[in-house]
Amino acid sequence: MAVSFLGGSADTSNRKVLTLLVLSPHPDDLELSCGLLCHKAILMGWRVCEIVLTDGAAGGNEPKIYHTEQLRQLRIEEAKSGARILGIEQIEFLGVEDSKLHLDLKFLSSVLLKKLESLSPEVIVFPSARDTHSDHSSTHLSATSALSRYHKTTHSLQYCFWGNDPQQNIVLSHVVGIKVKEGAIKKHKTQPIDRYFRRLYESDGVTNGNERYYSPDSNKTVSVMLDWGFNVQQI
Numbered sequence: 001m002a003v004s005f006l007g008g009s010a011d012t013s014n015r016k017v018l019t020l021l022v023l024s025p026h027p028d029d030l031e032l033s034c035g036l037l038c039h040k041a042i043l044m045g046w047r048v049c050e051i052v053l054t055d056g057a058a059g060g061n062e063p064k065i066y067h068t069e070q071l072r073q074l075r076i077e078e079a080k081s082g083a084r085i086l087g088i089e090q091i092e093f094l095g096v097e098d099s100k101l102h103l104d105l106k107f108l109s110s111v112l113l114k115k116l117e118s119l120s121p122e123v124i125v126f127p128s129a130r131d132t133h134s135d136h137s138s139t140h141l142s143a144t145s146a147l148s149r150y151h152k153t154t155h156s157l158q159y160c161f162w163g164n165d166p167q168q169n170i171v172l173s174h175v176v177g178i179k180v181k182e183g184a185i186k187k188h189k190t191q192p193i194d195r196y197f198r199r200l201y202e203s204d205g206v207t208n209g210n211e212r213y214y215s216p217d218s219n220k221t222v223s224v225m226l227d228w229g230f231n232v233q234q235i
Contacts, residue, residue: 058098101138132163
């Protein structure tokens, strides 16, 4: 199922529209891990596409509705609401059962390869190899497998939400969008967003405009991101 929203205010009539693709293991991972990047991309006139891999129905504030259609639908609506705030152009839900991505990585890799071929993203964002959540690490394995068979150049940025990634080597920052990111995160009412804010910012909201990533080709990625107007720190 694919849901599209129009976004972006930049004039793209005289240039190629660039594509940023985000792979989200769960419906709130984009907002939490790369919401600022996506919002700034939209403001610059990029096409931003999100693929949510699982139904997200194995967690949240109410265990009594885990793995129910009620929670699945709530999480879809929350993801749509967060996308509207950020200005996401397209969001697609693959609907794999939450916590089960590891059961068929070969199939998932094939699906992602087809998405790469149809969307042709200049940049792809997904979890790093050092993210400790099973669905996140499975997303990483499937994405890197698909990229190894993809014939075009794509710059990857890899976030780590669960655990720590000492190999993160790029910090992207901008002040515009902090409150937008916060508002998008708050749309995920079924989730423990108060704990997420304290974990990420030691506060009850988004307090800075920094997002950290690992890129396997950081020099080229930094050059691309600078050309496209991002504030970039290579570490």
